[in-house]
Amino acid sequence: MQTLSAAQRTFFEQAASTYQADLAGDTAVQEYLAKRGLSPALATFRLGVVRRPLVGHEQYQGRLAIPYLTPAGVVNLRFRCLEPHDCHALGCPKYLSLPDAGTNLFGVLDLKRDSPHIVVCEGEIDAISWSLAGVPAVGIPGVDAWQKHFGRCLEDFDVVYSAGDGDKAGAKFNSLMAREVKARPLRIPRGLDSNALYAQGGADGLRRLIE
Ligand SMILES: [Zn+2]
Incomplete structure (x- = not known):
């Protein structure tokens, strides 16, 4: 790092x-x-x-x-x-x-939250949405930005969920997370993302996906 x-x-x-x-x-x-x-x-x-x-x-x-x-x-x-x-x-x-900056995991303050689970998202805005909904979340700036050491940050959680968008790229993200950190994919409806669900349904709009 x-x-x-x-x-x-x-x-x-x-x-x-x-x-x-x-x-x-x-x-x-x-x-x-x-x-x-x-x-x-x-x-x-x-x-x-x-x-x-x-x-x-x-x-x-x-x-x-x-x-x-x-x-x-x-x-x-x-x-x-x-x-x-x-x-x-x-x-x-x-x-x-930033051209001279590295790639970081977004939302690392959430790694310290007391929770059995955490959500991994495709982007910052989706991670923020989950976090505001009361569920710890981190974001990766795109599938290509995944780095092996990110996985180690998630080891303390019993369950890792992945919240890929409801499209092809989202499905690819979910498979990568399943492979890398045994993440369970969440069912984000077709054409939507975590932030859209949060904007429409508030915290419950997201929380019901993991309950
Ligand atoms: Zn533009």
Whole structure:
């Protein structure tokens, strides 16, 4: 696992704080998040929006900033497109990573929660949704981002569930998680993802899948 220099940590912390403050003054993005049930995540997950990009972050202007929070502070950030368009159809990268940052497991603060089970998700927003629903969850930024050492973080839980989206890529994610960490796949309805279920049905919309 990569270690960050003190300067990098300070820079990531400054980025997270700046974008969080930018979001506090941005009602349009606050509404976007509210529609997805994510308002509580503004404080707990320190979500932000890039309005005053730090040096080197100019290409993330206007994007949702998702900091990777750990007991040692912010160790990475990813940036999600907020445009009201179909990113895939336009060839717009829905998520952007920092070019010089490594790949981290998202949501590691949830690894310390007292629970017999944990949910592994395909992305940060889905992991946040489960976590807000009261179920510990971590996120992997895509199937290709899986790393063997992530599996060791999940060893303390009796049951690992995987919450791949209700599509082909989601099925692929669930098979990978079954192979790597013996995860039990959750039944996310076709065409939906964890956040959509959470936005529609609240905590119960997700919790009933594991009960
Ligand atoms: Zn886009």
